[in-house]
Amino acid sequence: MHELAVCQALIEQVERIAREQGARRVLSITVSVGALSGTEARLLEHAYPIAAAGTVGAQAALVVESVPVSVRCRECRAETEAAPNRLLCGACGDWHVDVVAGEELLLRRVEFETAGDAVH
Amino acid sequence: MCRDCGCSLGPSAARAPFATQPAAASHGHVESIEVITAILDANDQVAAHNRAHFDAQGVLAVNLMSSPGSGKTSLLEATIRALQGELAVAVIEGDLATENDAARIRACGVPAVQITTGNACHLDAQMVHEALHELPLAGLDVLFIENVGNLVCPASFDLGAHLDVTLLSVTEGDDKPAKYPVMFRAGDLTLISKVDLLPHIEEFSVERARESLRQVGFGGRILEVSKRGGDGLAAWIGWLRSEVASRRAAAA
Numbered sequence: 566m567h568e569l570a571v572c573q574a575l576i577e578q579v580e581r582i583a584r585e586q587g588a589r590r591v592l593s594i595t596v597s598v599g600a601l602s603g604t605e606a607r608l609l610e611h612a613y614p615i616a617a618a619g620t621v622g623a624q625a626a627l628v629v630e631s632v633p634v635s636v637r638c639r640e641c642r643a644e645t646e647a648a649p650n651r652l653l654c655g656a657c658g659d660w661h662v663d664v665v666a667g668e669e670l671l672l673r674r675v676e677f678e679t680a681g682d683a684v685h
Numbered sequence: 686m687c688r689d690c691g692c693s694l695g696p697s698a699a700r701a702p703f704a705t706q707p708a709a710a711s712h713g714h715v716e717s718i719e720v721i722t723a724i725l726d727a728n729d730q731v732a733a734h735n736r737a738h739f740d741a742q743g744v745l746a747v748n749l750m751s752s753p754g755s756g757k758t759s760l761l762e763a764t765i766r767a768l769q770g771e772l773a774v775a776v777i778e779g780d781l782a783t784e785n786d787a788a789r790i791r792a793c794g795v796p797a798v799q800i801t802t803g804n805a806c807h808l809d810a811q812m813v814h815e816a817l818h819e820l821p822l823a824g825l826d827v828l829f830i831e832n833v834g835n836l837v838c839p840a841s842f843d844l845g846a847h848l849d850v851t852l853l854s855v856t857e858g859d860d861k862p863a864k865y866p867v868m869f870r871a872g873d874l875t876l877i878s879k880v881d882l883l884p885h886i887e888e889f890s891v892e893r894a895r896e897s898l899r900q901v902g903f904g905g906r907i908l909e910v911s912k913r914g915g916d917g918l919a920a921w922i923g924w925l926r927s928e929v930a931s932r933r934a935a936a937a
Contacts, residue, residue, distance in 0.1 A: 567838035652902035
């Protein structure tokens with residue numbers, strides 16, 4: 566269960582962004598989690614409140630965008646989805662493929678509230 | 686000096702600029718920012734720093750990963766014996782608790798640093814970095830990092846090693862790669878270990894294990910090894926020799 570360590574790294578980045586942006590609190594955090602990233606979306610969601618407690622992100626919603634595995638075939642050039650443990654071309658079945666999506670573990674977007682001097 | 690820890694390495698440890706771009710305009714007090722950064726970016730930075738240390742000293746760093754009990758420490762003992770007087774070896778050992786593995790390595794006459802992770806299920810780059818402060822790299826040829834026995838979590842954390850080696854012992858199932866694809870596809874070399882036990886384990890088929898590795902996209906070499914010696918162990922030692930040689934050539 567390394568998802569807690571992943572969440573702690575995530576919160577450190579979010580805290581830095583919040584400081585840079587003068588955020589009072591963070592409303593939502595969007596992350597992309599690939600099926601081959603080694604990280605489980607559900608476990609990430611469970612670990613998040615523990616890592617975020619007492620931080621500017623404590624109340625934030627964690628939005629996880631799950632990214633399926635896509636492979637591009639070196640033989641027939643088709644780009645198809647694949648199961649993480651069956652990286653074969655969905656078109657011709659060849660195993661000479663390159664993974665083009667599904668390895669990512671990314672912070673994508675942070676939505677926050679500033680104390681603000683915006684005009685109401 | 687490295688500003689993070691005071692070690693003697695220069696600016697290669699500098700952090701990459703944080704890529705942010707302002708997104709949608711502010712809605713009153715609510716704003717948002719689009720970022721595309723690796724969540725484990727901080728770990729990756731430290732890993733790059735470790736790798737810079739290894740490169741500066743011309744040391745080949747090899748990360749060994751597998752489930753517990755697949756023979757990592759025994760393989761290291763046999764490897765150290767085989768390379769004695771030829772290559773200077775040191776080992777960083779990762780376990781949840783005990784100094785047992787480091788003690789086994791020291792008994793072979795090479796330096797070993799034990800990292801005990803408490804309940805943490807993997808090594809990360811920072812733990813390795815701290816261990817490096819206890820381990821002089823000067824004069825070393827190969828540093829082995831024996832990761833915590835676990836086929837899941839260690840796959841997500843770059844330690845700064847040059848090569849990842851995964852062990853699959855014949856006392857486990859030959860479908861392990863299909864069950865733990867992230868770990869097995871990421872390696873540079875897979876060692877099917879304890880092959881001396883194959884005559885007693887009819888359930889394990891080396892051919893099925895190879896097929897399972899191919900299906901998860903593993904494209905590296907597969908060697909069949911036993912700590913008791915044989916062709917596979919000799920091939921593993923030969924692979925290490927050639928990797929050390931190519932690292933030296935690159936450094937020269």
